[in-house]
Amino acid sequence: MKGVSFGQYYPSDSILHKLDPRTKVIMAVFYIVCTFVCKSAAGFLALTLSALALVFISRIPLRTILRSIRPLLFIIAFTSLMNIFFTQGERRLTPESWVISIYVEGLWSALFMTLRIMILIVGTSLFLTYTTTPIALTDALENLLGPLKKIRVPVHDFAMMMTIALRFIPTLSDETEKIMNAQKARGSDLSSGSLLKKAKALVPILIPLFVSAINRAFELAAAMECRCYHGGEGRTRLKVLRYRTRDWVAMLTILVFFAGIFALRYVPWLYIMG
Amino acid sequence: MDKIVLDHVSYIYGAGTPFERCALDDVSVNVRGGCITGIIGHTGSGKSTMVQLLNGLAKPTSGKVLLDGYDINSTLDELLVAWKDREEYAGLSRRAAKKAIRAEMEGRRRRLCFRVGLVMQYPEYQLFEETVFKDIAYGPRNMGLEDVEIEARVREAALFTGVDPSWLDKSPFDLSGGEKRRVALAGVIAMRPEVLVLDEPAAGLDPRGRSFIFEGIRNYQRTTGSTVLIVSHSMEDMARYCDDVIVMANAKVVMQGARREVFAHVDELSEMGLSIPQITTLMRRLRARGLDISDNVYTVEEAMEAVKRYVAEGRTGGELV
Ligand SMILES: Nc1ncnc2c1ncn2[C@@H]1O[C@H](COP(=O)(O)OP(=O)(O)OP(=O)(O)O)[C@@H](O)[C@H]1O
Ligand SMILES: [Mg+2]
Numbered sequence: 001m002k003g004v005s006f007g008q009y010y011p012s013d014s015i016l017h018k019l020d021p022r023t024k025v026i027m028a029v030f031y032i033v034c035t036f037v038c039k040s041a042a043g044f045l046a047l048t049l050s051a052l053a054l055v056f057i058s059r060i061p062l063r064t065i066l067r068s069i070r071p072l073l074f075i076i077a078f079t080s081l082m083n084i085f086f087t088q089g090e091r092r093l094t095p096e097s098w099v100i101s102i103y104v105e106g107l108w109s110a111l112f113m114t115l116r117i118m119i120l121i122v123g124t125s126l127f128l129t130y131t132t133t134p135i136a137l138t139d140a141l142e143n144l145l146g147p148l149k150k151i152r153v154p155v156h157d158f159a160m161m162m163t164i165a166l167r168f169i170p171t172l173s174d175e176t177e178k179i180m181n182a183q184k185a186r187g188s189d190l191s192s193g194s195l196l197k198k199a200k201a202l203v204p205i206l207i208p209l210f211v212s213a214i215n216r217a218f219e220l221a222a223a224m225e226c227r228c229y230h231g232g233e234g235r236t237r238l239k240v241l242r243y244r245t246r247d248w249v250a251m252l253t254i255l256v257f258f259a260g261i262f263a264l265r266y267v268p269w270l271y272i273m274g
Numbered sequence: 275m276d277k278i279v280l281d282h283v284s285y286i287y288g289a290g291t292p293f294e295r296c297a298l299d300d301v302s303v304n305v306r307g308g309c310i311t312g313i314i315g316h317t318g319s320g321k322s323t324m325v326q327l328l329n330g331l332a333k334p335t336s337g338k339v340l341l342d343g344y345d346i347n348s349t350l351d352e353l354l355v356a357w358k359d360r361e362e363y364a365g366l367s368r369r370a371a372k373k374a375i376r377a378e379m380e381g382r383r384r385r386l387c388f389r390v391g392l393v394m395q396y397p398e399y400q401l402f403e404e405t406v407f408k409d410i411a412y413g414p415r416n417m418g419l420e421d422v423e424i425e426a427r428v429r430e431a432a433l434f435t436g437v438d439p440s441w442l443d444k445s446p447f448d449l450s451g452g453e454k455r456r457v458a459l460a461g462v463i464a465m466r467p468e469v470l471v472l473d474e475p476a477a478g479l480d481p482r483g484r485s486f487i488f489e490g491i492r493n494y495q496r497t498t499g500s501t502v503l504i505v506s507h508s509m510e511d512m513a514r515y516c517d518d519v520i521v522m523a524n525a526k527v528v529m530q531g532a533r534r535e536v537f538a539h540v541d542e543l544s545e546m547g548l549s550i551p552q553i554t555t556l557m558r559r560l561r562a563r564g565l566d567i568s569d570n571v572y573t574v575e576e577a578m579e580a581v582k583r584y585v586a587e588g589r590t591g592g593e594l595v
């Protein structure tokens with residue numbers, strides 16, 4: 001927790017960082033769809049290469065990205081095993097006499113599933129969390145969902161709530177750490193004893209945390225009122241989002257890529273999922 | 275021997291991330307036991323980081339923190355080697371020994387917190403109990419003391435920090451900011467630590483509140499003979515209450531030693547943006563004008579003494595005005 005701001009935003013000045021956040025949201029959506037429509041070996045090869053290319057373009061160390069996959073290793077392993085053991089197919093690998101039946105098709109679909117999950121995570125986090133600040137992301141969503149205001153969806157208010165929540169996550173996490181340290185300095189014991197004892201040991205941390213969060217909320221509300229905040233009506237922005245040439249190029253690229261992946265579904269190289 | 279020694283200590287926040295920041299850079303410090311040491315430095319110079327290393331809450335990235343000559347951050351493997359010959363671990367397998375040592379380390383960590391009491395910057399936020407009494411008693415209770423002893427310690431700590439006995443049954447959330455500060459302070463003093471570390475104990479208080487807090491701390495130090503470290507921005511407070519001074523700038527310790535020695539480097543201090551006490555500046559100016567008056571003067575009281583002596587001895591030289 002210490003010293004790392006919330007989310008995985010990794011500052012750098014790559015082209016991916018510079019793209020308009022709306023472009024990145026749109027690209028992320030297309031990229032997700034790509035991973036789902038993909039079902040041939042050729043398609044997955046292209047996807048894998050594209051993910052590596054994205055990592056390269058974003059100039060984020062591969063190690064950092066792999067670290068974000070680690071929490072999902074269990075799910076990946078679990079899905080792979082399920083696929084290996086429970087996919088029925090035609091080319092059986094284990095002898096007929098064995099109870100365990102493993103088919104070539106199962107191995108392929110395990111490989112595809114693993115790739116799909118990993119590429120999904122790497123792709124979305126590269127477009128969204130690593131290269132876009134959470135605040136820029138909410139701005140983009142507010143803008144993209146703007147048309148919904150016509151049917152009276154309070155898009156601005158939701159976005160403001162999101163922004164505030166995101167803004168205060170690092171503050172609260174710093175504060176939790178500070179309070180934990182203060183109570184540890186008074187000898188509170190958080191790690192030993194029964195579950196009930198551990199839960200009780202949390203009280204000295206949670207109470208100050210809630211008190212300060214509530215105070216903060218009141219102060220923020222007062223500060224916003226003092227500046228005459230009254231919702232999104234007629235509000236102008238400090239940072240106006242604008243599409244530039246590079247955004248149009250990026251969107252064209254992802255469209256072409258999407259079409260390519262779609263075409264690769266029918267390329268009979270090595271294997272195509274049924 | 276020095277009570278606390280920092281031996282080539284470095285501390286890096288967020289090591290290995292793009293937000294990496296070196297808060298302490300190869301710092302070596304010796305703190306004498308039984309006196310008050312002040313730590314001064316401009317904002318962001320690493321003072322708070324340094325004091326958090328002293329009770330093991332934060333571990334230095336490199337270097338050692340010694341309390342009474344013992345490394346407070348010995349690792350499991352070091353202890354395993356060092357304790358190989360100890361009787362109670364003799365019959366145990368390596369794994370069982372590790373487990374026993376780990377339990378003992380956790381116990382040591384807590385005992386260290388009781389020995390080195392740390393009052394963090396703006397400690398008001400740590401209050402949580404229903405009553406002030408219970409809150410001050412939180413530390414002593416964690417030490418596993420008897421109720422009678424706890425009661426005695428709470429009252430003693432309240433006396434040192436000026437917590438009014440009538441507050442003891444109130445909720446800590448009903449107190450003012452300055453009053454909460456005193457309660458938080460009492461919560462640490464009640465553990466009767468042999469080393470008391472305070473991070474800006476008087477920040478944001480009025481002059482009377484400030485001197486009250488500092489007097490209380492000095493009282494505690496004089497009564498118990500403990501070692502006290504105070505982080506402060508105010509040179510005047512340092513001059514008045516500290517025996518030794520450590521000056522920090524840009525993650526390094528640039529000066530340390532007795533108050534007198536450190537304040538002698540006026541020019542370097544003002545270069546760093548730290549002013550020496552006003553009264554010292556005044557006395558130095560007088561001396562510069564040719565008055566044969568002592569300029570080793572750091573408080574108004576001392577200045578009055580010096581002027582009296584000057585007048586009584588009827589020395590002359592220079593013009594007063
Ligand atoms: N939790 C943290 N994560 C990352 N960096 C930190 C953290 N805490 C402090 N720092 C950085 O370490 C440096 C030293 O901070 P520290 O809090 O020790 O300063 P300080 O001397 O106590 O300042 P002040 O007088 O303002 O309290 C600062 O530059 C700060 O930005
Ligand atoms: Mg500080």
